[in-house]
Amino acid sequence: MRDFDDIRADFPILSDEYAYLDNAATTQKPQAVLDAVERYYKSENANPLRGLYDLSVLATERYESARAAAARFIGADPHEIVFTRNATESLNLVSYSYAASVLREGDEILVAVSEHHSNMLPWQNAARLTGAVISYIECSRDGVITPDDIERRITNKTRIIAIAQVSNVIGRVNDIRAIAELAHAHNAVIVCDGAQSVPHMAVDVKQLGVDFLAFSGHKMLAPMGIGVLYGRRELLESMPPFLYGGEMIEHVTLCGATYAEVPHKFEAGTVNAGAAAGLEAAIGYMTDIGMDRIEARERELTRYMMERMQAIEHINIIGSADPDEHVGIVTFTVDGVHPHDIAEIMNSDRVCVRAGHHCAQPLMKFIGYPSTARASLCFYNTEADIDRFIESLSGLRKKMGY
């Protein structure tokens, strides 16, 4: 079994120059992923799903083998995996295709206030298009949405529940399985945003009982430009296409068209096979390490980081004080220091953290901070990265003249 120091050496961009702690925004890429993309373009590239010649067949095989890998990774069937550009596009696909065709005036969509804008704006738009209404579910101060919170709001008009498994601000895990059971007991579907969970823990769609799950490749070691939508097969089959054009059809006349089988019905135009090859390699790489081992290492790093943060005065951690209730994400403020100053000063110390509203403005309003800083971990981070972050954090107030 390889140790994590060894594993870190697989990432060419990671050196002693930076402590990269913005993994919730995007992760770095191991050589195996870079090689897979290069291999695709050097020896497998043609337009997939179209040509009859060998090279195009090879490109198609690579693309479909990436789909099979994504399906295995989350316990789905390959027909249930639609490739998109990112989690945002996956969620828009569900809102434009599923929601816009099933919602009727007065139907309800339950959305957690803690959602990323990518899992909120598509529902606002679906409500606008259909006359449905959104009912927002408030989270607790430490960021969790409990099945009780849902039970209080769900009605026989609820058709969709949209909720993240892990919030990108608070980092806490929601009990998706229990929420899915509640949704189904009310004939509603559950759309789960897995952008911050799938990269960090073993996720099985059948065990969770979700109807849709969205996530992005770039947050799990893969290239940018490839995302995944899992959808239960019967649902995908019942849905109209989202984008129309080449490669998603069966037959076209001047009056209309019949569409390809799922998932191709949802993949109009030339697909991103190079990024899919990278995603397949990323999944293989993470599976070789083991998702349970990844989760345990990130938990260990989170504990190391939070305990040191908690020992410094004037630092406020958002959400639970228990490190086990943060999936590698620690959002914080420093008394008297604007989060943008935190990020800038940390940048001069070569520490990369995020500052701002984290694309979750309603949540920021709800927790009472317009802006915060966020440090987020990946298994390739080290205690030395965290020490560097802590040293920078400890000196912040002094640098601001306190």
Ligand code: PMP
């Ligand atoms: N949901 C969550 C919880 C996220 O953290 C993010 C990315 N910050 C997204 C959705 C959107 O991901 P992408 O920008 O890759 O579409």
